[in-house]
Amino acid sequence: MALDTLDYSVLAALALAVLAYLTKGVFWGVGDDGTKVVSDSRDISEVVRDHNKNYVVFYGSQTGTAEDYAHKFAKELKAKYKLNIMVADLADYDFDTLNDLECVVSFFIATYGEGDFPDQSVPFEDHISNLSKGDLSNLKYTLFGLGNSTYEFYNGAAVKADNALKAASATIIGEFGKGDDGAGTLDEDYLAWKEATMDILKSSLNLTESDAKFEASLKITTLDPGEYEDGEVFLGEPDKSYLDKSTNLSLGPFDHAHPYLAPIAHSKELFNSKDRSCIHAEFDLSNTNLRYSTGDHLAVWPSNANEKVEKFLKIVNLWEDKEQVIEVKALDSTVNIPFPSPTTVETVFRHFKEISGPVSRQIVANLKQFAPNEKAQQQCDKLSKDKDLFAKEIHENKYDLSEVLSILSDGATWKLPLEFLIETISPLQPRYYSISSSSLSEKTTIHITAVVEADKFQDRLITGVTTNLLRNIEIDQNKESAKPHLTYDLKGPRNKFSPYKLPVHVRRSTFRLPTSPTAPVIMIGPGTGVAPFRGFVRDRVALAQQGKTFAKMVLLYGCRRSDEDFLYRDEWVEYAKTLGENFEMHSAFSREGAEKVYVQHKLYELKDEIMELIDAGAFIYVCGDAARMARDVNDTLCRIMSEKKGFSTEKAHEILKNFRTLNKYQEDVW
Secondary structure (H helix, E strand, O other), rough: OOOOOHHHHHHOOOOOOOOHHHHHHOOOEEEOOOOOOOOOOOOHHHHHHHHHOOEEEEEEEEHHHHHHHHHHHHHHHHHHHHOEEEEEEEHOOOOHHHOOOOEEEEEEEOEOOOOOOOHHHHHHHHHHOOOOOOOOOOOEEEEEEEEEEOOOOOHHHHHHHHHHHHHHHEEEEOOOEEEOOOOHHHHHHHHHHHHHHHHHHHOOOOOOOOOOOOOEEEEEEEOOOOOOHHHOOOOOOOOHHHHHOOOOOOOOOOOEEOOOEEEEEEEEEOOOOOOEEEEEEEEOOOOOOOOOOOOEEEEOOOOHHHHHHHHHHHOOOOOOHHEEEEEEEEEEOOOOOOOOEEEHHHHHHHEEEOOOOOOOHHHHHHHHHHHHOOOHHHHHHHHHHOHHHHHHHHHOOOOHHHHHHHHHHHOOOOOOOOHHHHHHHEEOOOEEEEEEEOOOOOOOOEEEEEEEEEEEEEOEEOHHHHHHHHHHHHHHHHHOOHHHOOOOOOOOOOHHOOOOOOEEEEOOOOOOOOOOOOEEEEEEHHHHHHHHHHHHHHHHHHHHHHHOOOOOOEEEEEOOOOOOOOOHHHHHHHHHHHHHHHHHEEEEEOOOOOOOOOOOHHHOHHHHHHHHHOOOOOOEEEEEOHHHHHHHHHHHHHHHHHHOOOHHHHHHHHHHHHHHHOOOEEEHHH
């Protein structure tokens, strides 16, 4: 059979994907503390031996958080005990020789979805799951898991790793640490685990402790005009291909290291409110081979707002030097740098560093050595040693780093080494959004639905990075008179983001409609939790228009008011006309009546129908708030099953847990 153009494109994309996978860590892997080894070997023990490493910190990360903690841990270990540490992505190596390592290893493993390993760490999971007793008898390890207790399988990936490693006779050092993002205690959970673990490591490995003063792993050189070519300086481009005018940027593979610069063909405001905003944005894929499936997530690569960048650079005394071109090199010739270089000071903090994120006690402790005055030094010492005081004074007030620096020093500027800032501040990560379009009806367009984060807190506005960027674009694109909360450089580096483009990539998801069209579907999604269900329904509309049949879909949707924040209100009416009796929508409005009505209340009202659908093999999907809504929905489903079937509450919970294992109960929650 002859191959058409699409076939060749797919083959080319697969070839590039294989090349990217094989070269990850060789040409474009980066590490924020200069400890990520560059090697063309995937044999873990060979790499460790060849580079004279005596400690390895592995990470399995989905969104970058586990990677960030791994680098923090490695940095402190290196500073305190002068260890020659290697930080490694679990995806970068094969583990047939894991038992040959003559050093202790630490694992930082995030849980994704229903107790799953991060996508790129699945080969590691497969490897350790197939080991036998004694296969890792020489391995000693520490383990910290990053999870969310609002999920059924809390820290599921790290639990699986611990069980598999122990079953293969590996020995854990210290306690298995579990960080809980759901309770908002992830950083404190890490600090408690880290302090205890380092004490045990110090004793068991006979380590000599030094003062943990900052030692740069990077060398920064300022460049004068004439020492660089303008076309070689990165101004926010994610990699070298964006500087090469001959490179076809429409071809993938596109992933967390190489995004597609997607035009926003259309955007609009969905709320009818003076105080709140929700943006619908449509990304055009027509000029690229990037594709998606209904239920996937779109990763949007943000930049920091103009106001945030200026405020930060001023408090760290870099505002006057913002256009200074710098070259960043690792002091160890075997490692890569954390972002493309040469670049400018402003570019680093506009495009690559999370300057608006929460501040940890660890950062405050590290700031003490650079305090501009005695009061700031005392404040750093006091806050970093008292977690309750830190929680009250810093965490609960939702201060970012600029605000913390200003508070600590009474507004005096800090002269922090640029190396310290680069190595201490977390990378600016992509934000993930449930795709609200259908790959059947919108083959070359991706829709996302995002509530703009701009919450009044005391006398300040707490703002989200990406959602306010989307709002700035929507206002500018539609020439509205409204003022954005924050403004951004919409043109981007060298005007590459003009008109209205953003770097994106697609993250594959298991949040999928059942493969069998005969299975009923129950969808529960208040607020922007309805986003993937819009895609699901549009999928079924496309199938209906092709004359295909399928089982019933029931959607339970909740918002505050029907006239204010009812997302896609008019669309649902049109879908119902096409789908007929195979589609039902039930709405809950929490601020229209005397009592608040939520989706779990509507779910219970429909208990007879819900039970009938479950008996008929229904798949249940929940999307939205994890802390309350998802848990309340789970409890309501248990109540319905208990009442209708006479089950005990414990048995009902067990049945739903089994549904999760079979992917008949899926959650996409945050």
